[in-house]
Amino acid sequence: MVIYCCECKSDVKARLTDGVEIYRHRPDLHHMPFWKCDACKNYVACHYKTAQRTAPLGCIPNRDIKIARMHIHAILDPLWAGNRKQRGRLYAKISEQLGYQYHTAEIKCLEEARKVYLIVKKLAEN
């Protein structure tokens, strides 16, 4: 499947694999499907609990993007804390300010992550 890879900074032909390869020492994850970029060895998990169990969660992140997303979630998640309606409102606000539909799993580069971080930080202050 063609998926954007944050490390290669381009669309790559990702290979479908599973947790046996990605998380060798985590037998509990062995059944999960993953898409892997063989050029840089990064990977993305799938919506494996849905009917389309090999649909990727988003683009293929590298280490920096994963860390940047964690910083965003650390501020964003407590703002809705399990309240799905509130979560919807927050994501709508972020999308509105970005000018496109926001999904954390779709963040492709650090510039984008920084932009989202600043928006989320402002939301947290209000």
Ligand SMILES: [Zn+2]
């Ligand atoms: Zn790659």
